[in-house]
């Protein structure tokens with residue numbers, strides 16, 4: 147282990163994907179080192195969600211290679227399961243399990259996938275609930291929480307699996323403005339602790355704070371990638387410029 | 397201060413009488429109950445007047461008189477010398493028999509078909525779809541005639557019986573199948589089965605506690621299966637496997653040995669199961685589809701295997717959508733079993749029909765039928781409500 151940043155945690159090599167005739171991903175190349183934070187942005191329909199969902203096989207790619215935590219994604223269920231254990235994901239719509247309490251949401255996977263004793267799983271769950279600053283909501287049901295609280299529970303639920311990598315797909319897009327900050331604060335803290343992260347988000351303030359690399363996608367391609375200060379100050383591509391001027395206008 | 401506020405709010409909440417939602421609600425109910433009571437009084441008065449004019453006996457005294465008619469099949473002892481009450485009881489047990497078996501089998505068939513319709517296998521999904529479209533859209537009465545015609549009219553006599561499985565024959569005498577010859581060993585086999593079931597339940601409890609404590613998962617399913625099947629099998633073998641079956645054999649013009657169900661019972665059961673199964677299929681399918689795909693994705697992202705996703709995430713949520721309409725299907729099946737009368741299976745309605753014909757006491761007969769179906773329906777509703785409460789969502 148020389149420089150941690152040189153260890154690739156996620157590697158996409160000319161990944162292509164089609165929906166029928168329509169090509170969603172075109173020759174995507176991407177490397178994310180251990181502890182690196184990548185923020186992906188781009189117009190709606192550009193394939194951002196599809197790309198990060200390929201990383202934990204919620205979508206299947208058709209050509210190219212995807213290697214996550216040293217394991218190649220093939221149709222081998224064993225590899226898929228192994229990768230999913232190492233990769234946490236937070237969705238725009240939270241997707242908490244409504245029939246389980248917050249605590250049960252958090253302990254479900256550690257108990258059934260990591261095979262932890264219940265007590266140990268619950269201790270870890272309470273620890274992470276504290277980390278996302280809702281230690282006293284353990285026995286409520288998701289429907290009883292605010293959107294911001296639900297999203298933080300969702301983050302804690304992923305963290306309970308002690309993943310190496312966290313994927314975020316527009317985690318704050320379904321939230322009211324006053325709740326966005328509480329979620330972003332948790333994500334910033336997570337970033338500062340060295341978690342490897344890939345975030346699809348249009349929260350440019352957040353991107354400036356945490357990103358090691360900005361990736362701009364359009365029409366299924368990665369059009370531009372750069373460190374945040376270059377990306378925001380001097381975007382090279384016309385499409386990036388247009389997109390940034392639009393999004394930074396408000 | 398607080399009393400002031402209270403009077404203030406109550407003063408504000410007191411509109412004119414005819415605009416008060418509460419008082420209106422009560423008024424509507426009073427009017428409705430009065431109307432219903434008046435209607436019933438009218439009918440009762442009418443009926444009493446008619447009965448008086450026609451010199452028909454009233455009351456339930458006839459129940460203790462001799463029925464003097466035979467019943468084709470019965471689960472309990474019965475002869476024409478028994479009372480009408482006994483005859484009606486035979487009808488009731490037949491109804492319960494077919495309804496209970498029907499509910500269990502329709503649930504199994506419907507669930508399998510519902511899962512099949514969701515299968516990614518094209519052929520399986522299409523076949524299930526065809527099944528639903530055919531049997532859901534043909535009136536049940538017609539289907540009953542079809543099955544009955546097939547089993548009673550088209551089926552050959554015993555000599556040319558169709559053999560559908562080894563030693564299982566279909567003829568116009570019904571479906572005839574082998575049964576094990578009684579042997580003292582079977583008592584022990586049954587006992588072993590009981591022990592196996594108890595042991596499996598104990599094992600399940602222990603495994604759950606063990607998982608909570610250490611996280612180790614025990615293959616409960618397989619071991620339980622081994623216990624439940626293996627233990628009786630071991631005892632059976634221990635007795636030297638006395639696998640003597642009472643096999644039906646053709647003797648003269650009929651089969652002897654084995655056991656049989658009548659064409660009427662078989663037709664009614666098949667008809668009810670196949671028909672209700674289509675609705676249960678759609679209910680199960682809709683219930684599973686009602687669970688947001690995001691739930692499965694979240695479970696996948698957490699690394700849960702597909703069987704775990706189904707068991708821990710999807711099914712518990714689907715059940716809440718499935719159980720209430722399932723209750724209506726059970727009620728529907730139970731009530732539809734009264735169509736037995738059209739193919740001559742002696743269910744409660746059929747027996748009550750005969751009773752009414754012989755005694756002329758239609759009102760009492762109908763009362764008995766209604767009371768029985770009402771209690772049956774209420775009992776099913778109650779049981780399902782209890783179950784529903786157990787799976788209901790606490791959510792908000």
Ligand SMILES: Nc1ncnc2c1ncn2[C@@H]1O[C@H](COP(=O)(O)OP(=O)(O)OP(=O)(O)O)[C@@H](O)[C@H]1O
Nearest residue numbers: 165168170188189190191192193194195196197316
């Ligand atoms: N299941 C599907 N079948 C067909 N086309 C699809 C499917 N899922 C996505 N697409 C298409 O693929 C393209 C990329 O979708 P994707 O969800 O990845 O975009 P996105 O960049 O995440 O957009 P947004 O910002 O709106 O979330 C879109 O044009 C979309 O219409």
Ligand SMILES: [Mg+2]
Nearest residue numbers: 194195196316
């Ligand atoms: Mg998206």
